[in-house]
Amino acid sequence: MTDTITSDSVASVSLEDADNPAFHKELGDSFVTYGFAIIRDHGIPQDLIDRAEAKAKEYFALPDEVKRKYHVEGGGGARGHTPFGIETAKGAKAHDLKEFYHVGRELPEGHPYREVMADNIWPEEVEGFKETFLELYDAFDRAGAKILTAIAEYLDIDRDWFLDSVRDGNSVMRLLHYPPQNEPTGEHIRAGAHEDINTITLLLGAEEAGLQLLTRQGEWLDVSPKPGELVINIGDMLQRLTNGKLRSTSHRVINPAPDRASKARYSMPFFLHFRPDFMIEALDNCVPEGEEPKWPPISSHDYLLERLREIKLA
Template identity: 65%
Template sequence: MSEIASVSLARPLDEIADELGRSFAEYGFGVVRDHGIPQDLIERAEALSKQFFALPDATKRQYKIEGGGGARGYTPFGTEKAKDAEVHDLKEFWHVGRELPEGHALSQFMAPNVWPDEVEGFRETFSDLYAAFEAAGARILEAIALHLDLPRDFFAATVEDGNSVMRLLRYPPLEGKEAEGAIRAAAHGDINTITLLLGAEEAGLELLTTEGEWLAVAPPEGALVVNIGDMLDRLTNGRLRSTTHRVVNPSGEAAYRARYSMPFFLHFRPDYVIETLPSCVDENARESVPEPISSHDFLMQRLREINLA
């Protein structure tokens, strides 16, 4: 078995597209270096994320939006659980979404952001990071399009004003002898198009291989871990795999400290219809092709499954 691809986004995309595509087909994951998100912005965001999560619980809960499905603001510890899981994940998080101008045609699908007054520079920093994630994601989608023999800009229209969400994530420290090896986020697949993850250098992220074994994902410092979501898996009829993954508590000292990360869930437009690409349809197995569905309907279906809607 070959390894998870680790590619530099500074190289010409036609030089890395097939290596990245091979990794997405085999593992559903790839590692991207030189992604263009400024390191000082990342460090500033990490510091402000820790500042927010250090606030008193009652203060954080003021930013929980009832009936919002966790799409914006704060989601408390122990709310979300993986599909079909018996227990809730050991995490709390904050969501930043797209800012749309008043009267925008898609505003019914995207609520306004909320911002904590207690953390100076929070809105400016995370608005900048959201834009930087989008730019990196657009370039990765160009590479995917090239791998699929599609026009290089194929995905641009599909994700324009998409319902992408950036998550600031904290797994609180665990105590006791059960901490080492505990499951912080149960096995799951991502709902969206692709996920870009900052902060995976801390041991714990694992993916499930086609052989049924858990494989640790260990990127170099500062790199992005990128994985395929269910929407792109559906669009490509499984050619690019949305792979089951989980977060386990590492062994040793790291088992007893909090874990922080920042995933960016890049989404199609809410009104984009996910219909299998003709090039990914096996003419001898047409009955296996999933039915077309709008990305919004697919999202809501999956949010109900994970206790967020």
């Protein structure tokens, strides 16, 4: 059985210090130990965050029959709406208590990745939805590139190493809605324990209590950023690339305390991905001399499809 603890040990750093070696070390050490860090001064304007939150709430307030117009049957949840009660954590039987909407990268006609990256879907009922979330997508993309540069410095590889690996990557921005809980939920929680598939995740909206990570000691640690701060965590793709040096940590969103149960929870994670044809194979300097990598090489796209099947989105 695990216990819940709170701690200030997860790094909380300013991205304005991104060129400082001390920043690289604090960030990287936190990823090694916890798989998580908290970042402020990340460059995503607060007025854009506020506008995006308002648009997301407006969208999720639409009737279910309207939202289902934007659900793509057989699309694996890659774009548009995924209704309540579908996504299920790997290995779990109880579905998560959430619904969400996915926005991906806009690609020009003729781009080779259009074969595997679907076009976006835009709800016509929410004025300014497309413009707001394309702007936020780009802001997430820029912040993610800065964080990856710091990670490259920590790993002692070329600081620009990641730029090509994520160029036109299959990154997805998720608008999340966890409805109020006015009835018993049984074995279901807002998001069951899971690890993220992608390279790194940048999360806005985690200041509402509920997000927890699982430590090496088997204890659940509350992750509690201040309003507007980004929570960053390592995904399975980067864990494979670093041969396990950087941890993809199990995390969950637990149900609210009774005094908050009548409140909905909203958040916006950005799942930053490698480009679809990038081969994920362990970096040489992350594999001890005389040992073999922990995982075999696999393309980013093939790995994504494998994992989507496990969580019942494909």
